[in-house]
Amino acid sequence: xxxxxxxxxxxxxxxxxxxxxxxxxxxxxxxxxxxxxxxxxxxxxxxxxxxxxxxxxxxxxxxxxxxxxxxxxxxxxxxxxxxxxxxxxxxxxxxxxxxxxxxxxxxxxxxxxxxxxxxxxxxxxxxxxxxxxxxxxxxxxxxxxxxxxxxxxxxxxxxxxxxxxxxxxxxxxxxxxxxxxxxxxxxxxxxxxxxxxxxxxxxxxxxxxxxxxxxxxxxxxxxxxxxxxxxxxxxxxxxxxxxxxxxxxxxxxxxxxxxxxxxxxxxxxxxxxxxxxxxxxxxxxxxxxxxxxxxxxxxxxxxxxxxxxxxxxxxxxxxxxxxxxxxxxxxxxxxxxxxxxxxxxxxxxxxxxxxxxxxxxxxxxxxxxxxxxxxxxxxxxxxxxxxxxx
Numbered sequence: 001x002x003x004x005x006x007x008x009x010x011x012x013x014x015x016x017x018x019x020x021x022x023x024x025x026x027x028x029x030x031x032x033x034x035x036x037x038x039x040x041x042x043x044x045x046x047x048x049x050x051x052x053x054x055x056x057x058x059x060x061x062x063x064x065x066x067x068x069x070x071x072x073x074x075x076x077x078x079x080x081x082x083x084x085x086x087x088x089x090x091x092x093x094x095x096x097x098x099x100x101x102x103x104x105x106x107x108x109x110x111x112x113x114x115x116x117x118x119x120x121x122x123x124x125x126x127x128x129x130x131x132x133x134x135x136x137x138x139x140x141x142x143x144x145x146x147x148x149x150x151x152x153x154x155x156x157x158x159x160x161x162x163x164x165x166x167x168x169x170x171x172x173x174x175x176x177x178x179x180x181x182x183x184x185x186x187x188x189x190x191x192x193x194x195x196x197x198x199x200x201x202x203x204x205x206x207x208x209x210x211x212x213x214x215x216x217x218x219x220x221x222x223x224x225x226x227x228x229x230x231x232x233x234x235x236x237x238x239x240x241x242x243x244x245x246x247x248x249x250x251x252x253x254x255x256x257x258x259x260x261x262x263x264x265x266x267x268x269x270x271x272x273x274x275x276x277x278x279x280x281x282x283x284x285x286x287x288x289x290x291x292x293x294x295x296x297x298x299x300x301x302x303x304x305x306x307x308x309x310x311x312x313x314x315x316x317x318x319x320x321x322x323x324x325x326x327x328x329x330x331x332x333x334x335x336x337x338x339x340x341x342x343x344x345x346x347x348x349x350x351x352x353x354x355x356x357x358x359x360x361x362x363x364x365x366x367x368x369x370x371x372x373x374x375x376x377x378x379x380x381x382x383x384x385x386x387x388x389x390x
Contacts, residue, residue: 015100166362191264
């Protein structure tokens, strides 16, 4: 599999849309220093565009919720087998794991067993739930490259090598943006970020759109922008949207999510990394989380934080509303949204606090700093191999 021209071979695994995005920038940063590096692994279009040989598409593995993984178990097992064959056949110099913990911690064990160094970029949120995974990380991961300010200390206190590299989103949004808070009341625009996985979108988007129809009753002239994540079929999404077209002015926005941020005075966002992206842009939001009832009950037993949204976790307070499971219903969402839209002072205070969250995320250059770590690990491995007795 490895090109005869390659200097080193690296396996990279990203199981989510955001991981594919951030992983592509890391690969790009590493190839700038050594164009002969060979990459293969699991990802999607962005990693593929950077020359990574994709063994399996990440969308075949991506799920939300504890129970939803069961439906994709055959593909998960197939992917594990494929990576095991690569580890045995290619003998890579480094494995880079990006988020996606349930799958990637298993791969970390396989890599460590074969003597392959493991770099984990973008930490699992073990400080929030399932903290017992720290034992696997300590045992199977050589180095963590973490993107939230408190994570470095968390890991070091538990005897895990870790370095804070800043949040990768800061590389894409380096200039502060002003949210459209002061839109005229007859042109209010609400952005909808329903997630990047079909199962998640099916649960959340109809609820969001039903809420918007109620907001429209209280605030006429509303416009809705719906972000379409990479890998989501617009025609499939259109079928979910169609029942609401007679009630609202709806536009879909594929690709660059910035168009949604730049034109929205309020965002309805599925819980996840996108809420941090919204915060970096300074747009007030309502965070919405819905999974299957069983997944929710199992998750509640494992969660160890006061907030579910990354924005509120970093802030240490609930600066934007979180509507979870039963609370995430059209009526409650609409009431929260109308209260926020009619209170310009509250919107302004939220924007100030979102700026403070942004300031805590470090400086741009996460991909370059993580590339530094990766090359140091490659050099260490090369030195160790040179010192082995022949």
